[in-house]
Each structure stands twice: as C-alpha cells, then as structure tokens.
Amino acid sequence: MWNDTQQHHTHEDVKRVYYLSLEFLLGRSLDNTLLNMQCKDLYRDALKGLGFRLEDLIEEECDAALGNGGLGRLAACFMDSLASMDYPAWGYGLRYTYGIFQQRIVDGYQVEYPDFWLNFDNPWEFPRLDVVYEVRFYGSVTKISDSKDETAKYSWAGGEVVQAVAYDVPIPGWNTKNTINIRLWSSKPKKKFDLKSFNEGNYQKSVEEQQMAENITSVLYPNDNTMAGKELRLKQQYFFICATLKDIVRRFKKMGHPWKEFPNKVAIQLNDTHPSLSIPELMRRLVDIEGLPWDEAWGIVTRTFAFTNHTVLPEALEKWPVPMMNRLLPRHLQIIYDINLYFLQNVEKIFPNDRDKLSRMSIIEEGYPQQVRMANLAVIGSHTVNGVAEIHSLLVKHEIFKDFVDYFGVLKFQNKTNGITPRRWLLQANPGLSELITEALGNDEWIGDLSLLKGLKKFADDEIFQEKWIQAKYSSKEKLCQYIKDVCDIQINPDSIFDVQVKRIHEYKRQFMNILAVIHSYLQLKNSSVEKRESFIPRTVIFAGKAAPGYYIAKLIIKLINSVADVVNKDKETNQFLKVVFIPDYNVSAAEVIIPASDVSQHISTAGTEASGTSNMKFVLNGGLIIGTLDGANIEIKDQVGQENIFIFGCQAHQVNDIRHTQKYRKLVLNPYLESVIAALKEDRFCKWEIIAPLIETLTVGGDFYLISHDFQSCNNSLLSLLDLEAISNVQKSYQDRRGWAKKSILAAAGMGMFSSDRTIKEYAQDIWKLTPCRVP
Numbered sequence: 035m036w037n038d039t040q041q042h043h044t045h046e047d048v049k050r051v052y053y054l055s056l057e058f059l060l061g062r063s064l065d066n067t068l069l070n071m072q073c074k075d076l077y078r079d080a081l082k083g084l085g086f087r088l089e090d091l092i093e094e095e096c097d098a099a100l101g102n103g104g105l106g107r108l109a110a111c112f113m114d115s116l117a118s119m120d121y122p123a124w125g126y127g128l129r130y131t132y133g134i135f136q137q138r139i140v141d142g143y144q145v146e147y148p149d150f151w152l153n154f155d156n157p158w159e160f161p162r163l164d165v166v167y168e169v170r171f172y173g174s175v176t177k178i179s180d181s182k183d184e185t186a187k188y189s190w191a192g193g194e195v196v197q198a199v200a201y202d203v204p205i206p207g208w209n210t211k212n213t214i215n216i217r218l219w220s221s222k223p224k225k226k227f228d229l230k231s232f233n234e235g236n237y238q239k240s241v242e243e244q245q246m247a248e249n250i251t252s253v254l255y256p257n258d259n260t261m262a263g264k265e266l267r268l269k270q271q272y273f274f275i276c277a278t279l280k281d282i283v284r285r286f287k288k289m290g291h292p293w294k295e296f297p298n299k300v301a302i303q304l305n306d307t308h309p310s311l312s313i314p315e316l317m318r319r320l321v322d323i324e325g326l327p328w329d330e331a332w333g334i335v336t337r338t339f340a341f342t343n344h345t346v347l348p349e350a351l352e353k354w355p356v357p358m359m360n361r362l363l364p365r366h367l368q369i370i371y372d373i374n375l376y377f378l379q380n381v382e383k384i385f386p387n388d389r390d391k392l393s394r395m396s397i398i399e400e401g402y403p404q405q406v407r408m409a410n411l412a413v414i415g416s417h418t419v420n421g422v423a424e425i426h427s428l429l430v431k432h433e434i435f436k437d438f439v440d441y442f443g444v445l446k447f448q449n450k451t452n453g454i455t456p457r458r459w460l461l462q463a464n465p466g467l468s469e470l471i472t473e474a475l476g477n478d479e480w481i482g483d484l485s486l487l488k489g490l491k492k493f494a495d496d497e498i499f500q501e502k503w504i505q506a507k508y509s510s511k512e513k514l515c516q517y518i519k520d521v522c523d524i525q526i527n528p529d530s531i532f533d534v535q536v537k538r539i540h541e542y543k544r545q546f547m548n549i550l551a552v553i554h555s556y557l558q559l560k561n562s563s564v565e566k567r568e569s570f571i572p573r574t575v576i577f578a579g580k581a582a583p584g585y586y587i588a589k590l591i592i593k594l595i596n597s598v599a600d601v602v603n604k605d606k607e608t609n610q611f612l613k614v615v616f617i618p619d620y621n622v623s624a625a626e627v628i629i630p631a632s633d634v635s636q637h638i639s640t641a642g643t644e645a646s647g648t649s650n651m652k653f654v655l656n657g658g659l660i661i662g663t664l665d666g667a668n669i670e671i672k673d674q675v676g677q678e679n680i681f682i683f684g685c686q687a688h689q690v691n692d693i694r695h696t697q698k699y700r701k702l703v704l705n706p707y708l709e710s711v712i713a714a715l716k717e718d719r720f721c722k723w724e725i726i727a728p729l730i731e732t733l734t735v736g737g738d739f740y741l742i743s744h745d746f747q748s749c750n751n752s753l754l755s756l757l758d759l760e761a762i763s764n765v766q767k768s769y770q771d772r773r774g775w776a777k778k779s780i781l782a783a784a785g786m787g788m789f790s791s792d793r794t795i796k797e798y799a800q801d802i803w804k805l806t807p808c809r810v811p
C-alpha cells in the first residue's frame with residue numbers, strides 16, 4: 035500500500051504537500067497501525083495462534099518521542115489525518131538518536147536520562163541507503179561573474195561536508211489504502227574515514243570530523259516554547275532543510291515541468307520558524323545552482339511556502355546571531371540581506387520615512403551582536419501565515435505581525451484552529467468508550483467524520499446510556515489506578531474525582547497555581563471539623579510533565595508538587611479526601627492511559643499565552659470536563675460544548691496588560707488565601723523554604739508576571755463550584771447528580787466534532803495548499 039500510494043501519486047503527477055517539522059511526537063505505532071488498517075482482530079487471533087497476547091506485545095514497543103510536546107504531537111496528528119483523507123502528503127523531519135529525555139523523580143527532583151530509543155532497532159523505519167545527500171557547512175563564497183548588478187553569480191565552497199541518509203516511516207490512513215511517508219534524515223560522515231589526512235599525521239582532525247558529522251542528529255533539543263541559541267541547533271536546522279529541499283526539488287525535476295510550475299506541484303508548510311532557512315535555501319538553489327533570475331526565483335519561493343506560528347511568547351521567537359550565521363552559512367546570510375533590502379525598499383515606498391516601522395519589520399535586529407529574526411524571514415518568504423486558534427490568530431494579526439498586516443493586507447494572515455486525530459485519541463486510547471459510541475450511533479462512521487458525535491446529544495438524558503458512559507469512564511479510572519500503583523506505588527481511590535494537569539511544565543501553563551490551590555484545599559481540610567470533612571468530595575490531583583533541563587523555575591515547580599504530594603498522601607487525617615500524584619516521564623503512551631480516566635482536567639494558562647493547546651481537546655473528547663481560562667482553544671471548546679459544560683475562570687486576555695501595569699506601578703497585593711498558603715510554605719510544612727524560595731519569589735519580588743495571585747481566588751471558586759455540584763450528589767440525591775455529571779460529560783464529548791485534525795487539515799488543504807485528495811485505487 036505504501037509503494038502503491040507513491041507510484042499512484044507519481045503516475046497522476048499530483049500536487050503534493052510537504053510538512054516540514056523538526057519534531058514528530060509519534061508515540062507507538064503497532065496498535066494505531068492495526069486499527070487504521072482495520073486488521074486488529076485478525077492480527078490478535080494470529081498472534082494467539084503463536085502463543086502471544088496482543089496487549090503484551092503492544093506494551094513492548096518504545097515510544098518514538100522525537101518531539102517536546104504539543105507542536106510535535108500536532109505534526110503526528112496531521113500525518114494521520116493527511117493519510118486518512120487521501121491527501122498526497124509527505125512529512126519531513128530528523129531521526130534523532132536520542133529523543134526527548136526520560137524523566138525520573140529522585141528525592142522529588144526531576145532527573146534526566148537519555149532516551150536511546152533505537153536500542154532494539156526500530157521496526158517501523160526503512161533505511162534508504164540509496165537516498166543520500168551532501169550538506170555543507172562553513173566554507174566561503176566567491177563571486178563568479180563580475181557584473182555588479184543582481185545578475186552576479188555566487189558559489190559557496192569549502193568548509194565541512196556531511197551526508198544525510200533517509201529513513202522512511204509509513205503512515206497508514208484509516209480505512210483507505212493511502213499510506214504516506216515520513217522521511218527522517220540521519221547524519222553520517224561523508225567518507226568512512228579520512229585516510230589521507232590520517233596518514234599525513236592529522237589523526238585528531240580526522241576523528242573530530244567523523245564525530246562532528248555524527249553529532250548533528252544525535253539529540254533533540256528539549257526546549258518547549260523557548261529557544262536555545264546553540265550552534266549545533268542551527269546546524270540541525272540547516273542539515274534538515276538542505277537535505278529536504280534537495281529531495282523535493284529532485285522529485286519535481288523528475289517530472290520535467292518548467293520551474294514556474296513548481297508552486298503548482300509543491301506546497302511546503304513550515305511548522306514554526308524552525309525550518310525557515312528553507313526560504314533562503316530554495317533561493318540559493320534556484321539562483322546559484324539552477325541559474326534563475328532573482329525575481330523569478332522569489333516569485334516561486336513566495337508562492338510555495340506557508341508558515342504556522344505557534345506562540346506569542348517572546349522567549350520562544352527564534353533569533354540567530356549574525357556572526358554565527360555568517361560563519362556557518364555565509365551564502366545564506368548574503369541572500370537574507372538581499373531579501374531584506376528588496377523587501378524594505380518596497381515597504382519604504384508605501385510608508386516613506388517611517389524608520390521605526392522599517393526597523394521593526396527588518397529581518398535583521400540591530401544590537402551587539404545583530405540577530406536574524408527568523409519569524410520576520412518566515413512571514414516575508416511565505417504566501418500565508420497562520421495562527422493555531424482564533425484568539426491566537428488575532429494576537430498574530432494585531433500584535434506580533436501588525437506591521438506586516440499593514441503592508442501585505444489582512445488576507446495573508448489566517449486562522450487554522452488545531453485538532454487531534456480521533457483514531458489515536460479516542461478509538462485507540464479508549465476502546466470501551468469507542469464501542470459505546472459506535473453502539474449508540476449505530477455505526478463507526480464517526481471515526482472518519484467526528485462531527486457525527488453530535489448524534490450523542492439525544493442520549494444525554496438517557497439513563498441507561500448515562501450508566502454505560504459512567505461505567506466506561508470508571509474502567510478507564512481503574513486502569514489508571516493500576517498504572518499509578520505500578521509506576522508510583524501510590525494507591526488511589528477510583529471513586530474520587532480525578533483532577534488532571536498533564537503537559538510540559540512551564541510558568542505560563544501555571545502548574546504552580548494548581549499546586550498552590552491544592553495546598554489551600556489541604557489547609558482548609560486540616561482546619562475543618564471531622565463532620566465538615568465528611569462533606570468534602572474525595573479528590574485525586576494528578577500531575578505529569580517534563581521541564582526543560584535548563585529551566586530552573588520549572589524544575590522547582592516539580593519539586594514543590596512532589597513535596598506537597600509526600601505530605602498530603604501520608605496525612606491520615608485527610609488522605610481519604612485528598613491525594614496528589616506526580617506521574618513521571620509523561621509521553622504519548624502515558625497520555626493514552628491518563629486522558630481517558632480524567633473527570634476534570636486543568637488548562638489554566640494566563641489568558642493570551644497558550645496558542646491553542648491540544649490536550650484540552652483530547653480530554654473533552656474522552657468525556658472529561660475542562661477547568662480552564664479563556665485562552666487558546668478553550669474559548670472555541672466553550673462555544674462548541676456550551677458554557678454549562680465547562681468550568682471557566684480567571685482574567686481575559688484583553689485585561690492582562692492593565693493588571694500587569696497595576697501590579698507593577700501601584701502595589702502588588704497578594705490574595706489573602708495565597709498569603710496563608712505562602713505562610714505555610716515558610717513554616718517548612720512541605721519542604722525546606724530555602725529550596726522553593728526562588729519559586730515563591732516569582733510571585734512577590736518577581737512581580738507575578740503570570741497573574742497567579744489575580745486568578746487564584748476565582749481558580750478556587752471554580753474548584754468549589756465543581757465540588758459543590760458533586761456535593762449535592764453525595765448525599766441522598768447522589769443518583770440524581772451522578773446523572774447530572776454524566777449529562778455534562780456526554781454533551782461535552784458530543785460537541786467536539788470540530789476539533790478533529792481532519793477538519794483542520796481540510797482547511798489547510800483548501801485555503802493554503804490548494805490541494806485535492808487523490809484516492810489510491
């Protein structure tokens with residue numbers, strides 16, 4: 035099927051989309067592949083004949099963890115949707131020897147271990163030793179012709195040359211023959227060993243060059259929403275796009291079309307700015323190597339690329355020092371300067387003498403050293419720029435790229451709200467609930483058309499259906515209990531409310547606020563009479579997530595959560611009402627166990643900071659309710675599921691600047707409940723104050739940039755409203771309320787149709803790529 039797909043696309047000479055991403059967070063492949071190929075039962079029976087259980091075999095597979103979090107997982111969901119909807123598509127990425135680090139918790143602290151996922155070989159990859167390209171770094175540029183105008187020719191030579199070897203990974207679509215390809219590049223030394231150099235006595239240099247080549251794809255940078263300005267990372271980016279563009283151009287040239295046809299056959303989507311060196315690289319190929327005039331080449335480039343922005347956090351916007359780029363990629367820097375000059379000349383014609391505007395729009399940021407702003411390069415070199423949720427796309431237009439909207443017009447800037455694949459995040463992760471949905475709807479067409487879930491609405495009040503729904507949730511909760519027993523050795527109560535926050539640990543995501551609210555609940559419990567405690571609905575607060583190894587404050591948040599867990603879980607007075615769990619090493623496979631088991635999950639970023647979020651969608655699709663802020667896709671989820679089926683709290687994005695202003699210039703008065711929580715922390719009740727002081731001080735001396743104090747009260751009110759709801763149910767009316775909760779859960783899941791990545795991909799294909807499906811016969 036994989037081969038047939040490629041042959042058919044070539045035979046039909048179709049337009050293809052290329053999704054370029056430095057990250058693909060695929061997770062495991064066996065279960066997903068069997069489900070998509072609709073042969074799981076057959077395969078299970080065959081295995082049984084050999085004396086094995088499919089469920090055991092599935093657990094043997096390592097996660098392919100070539101990504102950090104949401105951005106990498108989005109790429110994986112997009113591949114599943116592209117394949118399932120018969121699009122002619124390719125994913126391109128890097129085959130890191132070490133994926134995202136494995137996290138262990140030692141004495142409450144995160145400790146990182148290497149993720150050598152290829153230890154037992156990877157059965158899902160096909161090495162393509164016949165697909166090999168050379169990639170150059172450093173070296174120098176010489177002018178070939180002496181004409182001084184734009185027709186001057188340049189050549190880049192010397193430096194170091196390494197090889198990129200292709201490894202192909204199949205992505206089978208659901209219920210179709212269409213099986214697309216993710217091509218991952220691995221770096222290899224150009225020659226086995228420089229024997230000549232070695233014989234000349236240059237042993238050291240020969241070995242170093244060998245090492246240098248192997249290093250390029252050895253490790254994934256473990257930063258989520260921050261950028262590390264390391265030269266090796268820039269090398270990875272160039273290595274990636276150089277090999278990828280050679281491959282794409284080779285495939286185009288094979289068909290014998292004229293160059294002006296390139297944008298009609300090739301659409302390239304840049305997943306964030308990480309692959310945006312593609313823009314000067316394609317210019318270099320077209321001008322220096324293929325000999326096209328600059329203007330013609332620029333027309334082709336800008337009709338080919340489209341760019342997805344994933345964040346508005348300033349610390350995440352990529353900038354590379356000019357001296358570093360000049361050393362590593364001297365010809366690309368020249369091309370970037372030329373792109374910039376011609377662009378700014380055009381801007382100047384429309385906005386004469388506005389020097390501030392020109393300096394804001396320039397690809398080059400002045401300073402010591404100067405920096406190349408990759409986001410500006412990506413906007414200028416793309417025909418379309420998109421954000422990933424409505425609110426985020428508004429911020430993209432009205433804040434970060436405002437000047438570019440004035441120049442290019444608003445139509446270049448679009449929204450494409452993220453989605454998730456229902457194959458992995460419902461069918462595979464939650465077979466019990468999937469079966470129930472298929473039974474209720476009368477068929478399994480919802481798997482390929484998630485909008486059909488709205489058919490569940492008519493069962494929201496159906497007592498028998500509600501009971502089955504609750505049972506499905508309960509057995510997922512029992513599975514998570516077993517998982518937590520196995521990995522944390524903590525016993526939790528499946529009848530307690532599972533209140534889950536699992537995602538990368540970051541100040542803007544505010545796990546810190548969540549754990550402070552947990553401390554608040556604990557203190558209230560401790561201060562209550564025994565009778566009053568009995569009315570408290572038992573709650574298990576579950577955290578998981580990795581912190582970037584160099585992110586000191588995020589690592590302290592993990593330490594604080596584990597310290598609170600230790601105290602709270604041991605407290606015999608309260609531990610039947612409140613427990614706290616930190617599950618180590620959060621990854622896709624852990625998510626598949628945790629998400630179906632949640633009653634509520636927290637998506638509580640400071641309004642205006644989370645571009646979209648996608649785990650919010652996974653939880654609601656599995657019948658969990660959201661406690662969240664009006665941020666990212668939460669806003670659109672609220673619109674779809676109805677405000678009575680989501681718990682919203684906290685300030686809104688348009689209020690953030692005023693609140694920060696007040697905190698900064700008038701007086702930062704902390705919420706009184708928060709003050710009492712901090713007082714308890716100062717008494718060393720959870721861990722030594724010295725340890726967590728730098729974290730707590732982000733609230734006090736640090737000015738509380740993420741507005742935890744401001745949102746703390748309403749965060750607790752939201753928790754209370756949630757607990758009250760169950761409180762009524764807890765006594766005689768318990769049956770009634772159990773049903774009330776089930777109704778919310780059913781209605782919420784029934785409203786999730788638009789959050790399928792199938793819908794997202796259709797929008798990209800129609801509005802950005804101009805791509806039509808091509809069914810493999």
Ligand SMILES: *Cc1c(COP(=O)(O)O)cnc(C)c1O
Nearest residue numbers: 103104537621622625647648649
């Ligand atoms: C979906 C997913 C994410 C993204 O979670 P957010 O809460 O949207 O940040 C991160 N990691 C894994 C393993 C995921 O499956």
